[in-house]
Every structure is written in C-alpha cells, then in structure tokens.
Amino acid sequence: MANSNNLEQSVQSLPLQSYYDEKNFEDELTAIWQNEWIYACHEKSLSEPLSYITLKISNYNVVILRDKNNQLVAYLNTCRHRGSILCEADSGKLKRNLLVCQYHQWSYDVSDGKLVKTSSFEIPDNFNHEEHSLYKVQMNIWNGLIFINFNNKATWNTDSMFQDFDDTVNKVGLENFEIGHTWQKNIKCNWKIFWENYSECLHCPNIHPELSDLVPVYSRRIMDIKDSPNWEELAVKPDPKFQGGLKEGAETWSSDGSAQGNKIKALSDIKDFPGHIYLTTWPSMFMAIFIDHIRIVRVNPIDKENMSLSVDWFFESETLADPNYDKKNVVDFATLVMGQDGDACELNQKGVYNPTSKPGTLMPEEYELKRFHDWLRQKVNYA
Ligand code: FES
Ligand SMILES: [Fe+2]
Incomplete structure (x- = not known):
C-alpha cells in the first residue's frame, strides 16, 4: 500500500x-x-446593533450579541442572581443596550456584561455589583465566522x-x-x-x-x-x-x-x-x-x-x-x-x-x- x-x-x-x-x-x-473552539455562526447572522443569537451546546447556554456600538460580545446565557436563562429565543433584537432577566429583572450592560441594577429595595453592604457581571465567553472571529470557547484561557491556532x-x-x-x-x-x-x-x-x-x-x-x-x-x-x-x-x-x-x-x-x-x-x-x-x-x-x-x-x-x-x-x-x-x-x-x-x-x-x-x-x-x- x-x-x-x-x-x-x-x-x-x-x-x-x-x-x-x-x-x-x-x-x-x-x-x-x-x-475546543466551537463554531457559532457567521457575523451576518447578527447584522444589526442589539441583535442576538443563542446557542445551546448540550445543556450549556450561550448568548452572542451585537452591542449598541456594533461590537460583538458573548456571555453564558445565565443570570447571576439565581441562574435563570436570559434570552430564550433562538435569535432576536433587544430594545436597549441592556440584558434584563425576565425572572426578577436584574439588568446587565450588553457591552461589558456588568450588573447595572437589581430589583431589591435595599442593597446589602456586602453586595458588590462588580462581582455579579455576566460570565464572558471567549470569542474569535475568523473570515467572518464567529467561534466561541468556554475555556477563557484557550488560544486560537x-x-x-x-x-x-x-x-x-x-x-x-x-x-x-x-x-x-x-x-x-x-x-x-x-x-x-x-x-x-x-x-x-x-x-x-x-x-x-x-x-x-x-x-x-x-x-x-x-x-x-x-x-x-x-x-x-x-x-x-x-x-x-x-x-x-x-x-x-x-x-x-x-x-x-x-x-x-x-x-x-x-x-x-x-x-x-x-x-x-x-x-x-x-x-x-x-x-x-x-x-x-x-x-x-x-x-x-x-x-x-x-x-x-x-x-x-x-x-x-x-x-x-x-x-x-x-x-x-x-x-x-x-x-x-x-x-x-x-x-x-x-x-x-x-x-x-x-x-x-x-x-x-x-x-x-x-x-x-x-x-x-x-x-x-x-x-x-x-x-
Ligand atoms: S434569576 Fe435572574 S433576576 Fe433572578
Ligand atoms: Fe455520506
């Protein structure tokens, strides 16, 4: 042979x-x-600012969004309060640069994932908004194709x-x-x-x-x-x-x-x-x-x-x-x-x-x- x-x-x-x-x-x-780097979609699937798509890889949910400035971002599609899913549809468009959890209305800034506000009357002394940002998912765009990686230390090769x-x-x-x-x-x-x-x-x-x-x-x-x-x-x-x-x-x-x-x-x-x-x-x-x-x-x-x-x-x-x-x-x-x-x-x-x-x-x-x-x-x- x-x-x-x-x-x-x-x-x-x-x-x-x-x-x-x-x-x-x-x-x-x-x-x-x-x-591993997981293929998500072509950039054209997110054509306008504030558009998003969701992915479900086995039971792990990811949301990929375009923020108001046209930048692409990816987060775990899970609320930092008690874990509710944030975006349920396969794709959609937000009204503002804010991701709002449907359950108790915690709101996150789309651009950086930071928790903007909770729905509680009182914010305890030991609660720091900065510690409750959305979990970022690593992303790489190659020839117009969006790839994500759950491992934030992974490198692209x-x-x-x-x-x-x-x-x-x-x-x-x-x-x-x-x-x-x-x-x-x-x-x-x-x-x-x-x-x-x-x-x-x-x-x-x-x-x-x-x-x-x-x-x-x-x-x-x-x-x-x-x-x-x-x-x-x-x-x-x-x-x-x-x-x-x-x-x-x-x-x-x-x-x-x-x-x-x-x-x-x-x-x-x-x-x-x-x-x-x-x-x-x-x-x-x-x-x-x-x-x-x-x-x-x-x-x-x-x-x-x-x-x-x-x-x-x-x-x-x-x-x-x-x-x-x-x-x-x-x-x-x-x-x-x-x-x-x-x-x-x-x-x-x-x-x-x-x-x-x-x-x-x-x-x-x-x-x-x-x-x-x-x-x-x-x-x-x-x-
Ligand atoms: S689980 Fe999201 S606000 Fe409560
Ligand atoms: Fe075949």
Missing part, C-alpha cells in the same frame, strides 16, 4: 458503549466541548484547529458572503457517529447514489484517489473515477451539476478547481467550498444519543441577485445528501446497544476515522 492513504492494519474502533454511555458523554463535554487546512478559504472573502438558505436537522445519534460517517466513503455508493454519480471516485467507496493501494497505476486513466473531481461536464454540487453561470470571484481563474474543498474542525464544524457557493455545517450535541445540524449556504451577493441563478439547485442536492447521511447515522446508532462490550473494527479506507479516534483518545479515556 505504498503511498496510499490507507491503514495498513485493521484497528479497533471505540467501545460501542461510548455512543450511549452517560459518563463518556459527560467526559466529552468537559474535555472537548468546553475546551488555525493550523492545529483544522484537520485539513486549505488557504483557499482565506482568499474568497467569506466575511462578505450572504446567507442564502439555512436548514436544521435533528439526528438521533451520538455526535461522534456523525463525524465517523463524515470521515469515510465506504457507504457512498449505497447511501448516496446521486452523489456517487456526481463525484465518480465516491462510487469506488473511497474519498480520494490515494485511498487505493494501486492508485499510481490507475491515475494515468483520464476517467474522473481515477483522477478525482466531478463527473464530466459538472461544475458544482447541484441537482443538475451546473453552477448556472456563477463562480465565486476569487475562484473564477482557477483552471483545475477540484470540485470541492473541505475544511473540518472537530468537534463542531465543517465547511465545503464549491465553485459557486460555500456550505457550512455546524454539529451540535444535544445529549448522548441526539445531535443537531445547523446548515447555512453562503453565496456572493451578485450570485443571489442573479435572476438566472436558482439556489434551489445546490440547496436541494446537499439537503438530499445530508438527509441520507442523517438516516445512515440513525441506522448506526440503533445497532450499537450491545451487551458484549466489544469494539467495532476500522478497515483500511477508514484512516480518517482512526485520526478522529486518536484525537478523541488523547482527551477522553474510553474503556
């Missing part, structure tokens, strides 16, 4: 209990979800955050893109099962017939031409099945393969655009750059056996404004593929309950799963 991406040996997968065990899930929340960094993302001007469509989906599976499914194409021909037609290499049950032991011999064949990329005549991931005459400006001069560029940051996000649009998928754990996807399709404003461009062409195709993956993940979850405590097995093409498992095992102790 010289020069191939593949694993040389089959290796053990994670214990199947780790997909439904409460203790493992709690350990993952503490070690991973509270320490693009190189170590992305498993497969490609700097095309720095060239497209993502901060100026518009959100053309959003889609949410709950999936009845442990969040790790989603990433495992994302990391292999052994399932592609049977689960994704349409996608395997569009991306011929996927019909060989591999993600990359180098996932085959004799790829060097095969790469001389002109067929995209062995060269990678999209099928003859296709330009993007869409129902008919057409980009409808639109290309992202920064990509329009690239001769051999590979059809898609994926960027992945565990545990919370992947992005796919296509010639005419970008899709970002946020992965969110709900509990040990449930998760959700929040998906945004981004376009340049000229593309959205083009009357000849029907975004449904790309939206429908990706929704079909993600729905198929969701069903496959649920199928996987249904079968993991098992009294034998034996792990599963990874085969040579599942090298990305191994990488994911190695990353998990560095952080969490799986039996």
Whole structure:
C-alpha cells in the first residue's frame, strides 16, 4: 500500500458503549466541548446593533450579541442572581443596550456584561455589583465566522484547529458572503457517529447514489484517489473515477451539476478547481467550498444519543441577485445528501446497544476515522 492513504492494519474502533454511555458523554463535554473552539455562526447572522443569537451546546447556554456600538460580545446565557436563562429565543433584537432577566429583572450592560441594577429595595453592604457581571465567553472571529470557547484561557491556532487546512478559504472573502438558505436537522445519534460517517466513503455508493454519480471516485467507496493501494497505476486513466473531481461536464454540487453561470470571484481563474474543498474542525464544524457557493455545517450535541445540524449556504451577493441563478439547485442536492447521511447515522446508532462490550473494527479506507479516534483518545479515556 505504498503511498496510499490507507491503514495498513485493521484497528479497533471505540467501545460501542461510548455512543450511549452517560459518563463518556459527560467526559466529552468537559474535555472537548468546553475546551475546543466551537463554531457559532457567521457575523451576518447578527447584522444589526442589539441583535442576538443563542446557542445551546448540550445543556450549556450561550448568548452572542451585537452591542449598541456594533461590537460583538458573548456571555453564558445565565443570570447571576439565581441562574435563570436570559434570552430564550433562538435569535432576536433587544430594545436597549441592556440584558434584563425576565425572572426578577436584574439588568446587565450588553457591552461589558456588568450588573447595572437589581430589583431589591435595599442593597446589602456586602453586595458588590462588580462581582455579579455576566460570565464572558471567549470569542474569535475568523473570515467572518464567529467561534466561541468556554475555556477563557484557550488560544486560537488555525493550523492545529483544522484537520485539513486549505488557504483557499482565506482568499474568497467569506466575511462578505450572504446567507442564502439555512436548514436544521435533528439526528438521533451520538455526535461522534456523525463525524465517523463524515470521515469515510465506504457507504457512498449505497447511501448516496446521486452523489456517487456526481463525484465518480465516491462510487469506488473511497474519498480520494490515494485511498487505493494501486492508485499510481490507475491515475494515468483520464476517467474522473481515477483522477478525482466531478463527473464530466459538472461544475458544482447541484441537482443538475451546473453552477448556472456563477463562480465565486476569487475562484473564477482557477483552471483545475477540484470540485470541492473541505475544511473540518472537530468537534463542531465543517465547511465545503464549491465553485459557486460555500456550505457550512455546524454539529451540535444535544445529549448522548441526539445531535443537531445547523446548515447555512453562503453565496456572493451578485450570485443571489442573479435572476438566472436558482439556489434551489445546490440547496436541494446537499439537503438530499445530508438527509441520507442523517438516516445512515440513525441506522448506526440503533445497532450499537450491545451487551458484549466489544469494539467495532476500522478497515483500511477508514484512516480518517482512526485520526478522529486518536484525537478523541488523547482527551477522553474510553474503556
Ligand atoms: S434569576 Fe435572574 S433576576 Fe433572578
Ligand atoms: Fe455520506
């Protein structure tokens, strides 16, 4: 298997209990979800001063706001009085630069989180307003994307955050893109099962017939031409099945393969655009750059056996404004593929309950799963 991406040996997968065990899930929340940079949304989701969005990561609530001066801030969405949630809606707009708890009306300044006033008649001598500010959540804005980190000491490092960094993302001007469509989906599976499914194409021909037609290499049950032991011999064949990329005549991931005459400006001069560029940051996000649009998928754990996807399709404003461009062409195709993956993940979850405590097995093409498992095992102790 010289020069191939593949694993040389089959290796053990994670214990199947780790997909439904409460203790493992709690350990993952503490070690991973509270320490890694978590993708929240694009800045455009908070377009006006005093707008806010809320996130629920398992049971932890976060509110991200734009203050009256247009600055972005993030806090734990919990009142310092007795812990009531501050903003309940998924998104909204405040009337003033003040966050007011619905329960007993403690009020906080949006810009710095400081407690402005309580509702008590008397303020005891030992009560210091300064000590009851909202808890700040660390935030970083990268290419217009807002990431948060529950660990206020965490540092930002693009190189170590992305498993497969490609700097095309720095060239497209993502901060100026518009959100053309959003889609949410709950999936009845442990969040790790989603990433495992994302990391292999052994399932592609049977689960994704349409996608395997569009991306011929996927019909060989591999993600990359180098996932085959004799790829060097095969790469001389002109067929995209062995060269990678999209099928003859296709330009993007869409129902008919057409980009409808639109290309992202920064990509329009690239001769051999590979059809898609994926960027992945565990545990919370992947992005796919296509010639005419970008899709970002946020992965969110709900509990040990449930998760959700929040998906945004981004376009340049000229593309959205083009009357000849029907975004449904790309939206429908990706929704079909993600729905198929969701069903496959649920199928996987249904079968993991098992009294034998034996792990599963990874085969040579599942090298990305191994990488994911190695990353998990560095952080969490799986039996
Ligand atoms: S819990 Fe918020 S004011 Fe009482
Ligand atoms: Fe898939």
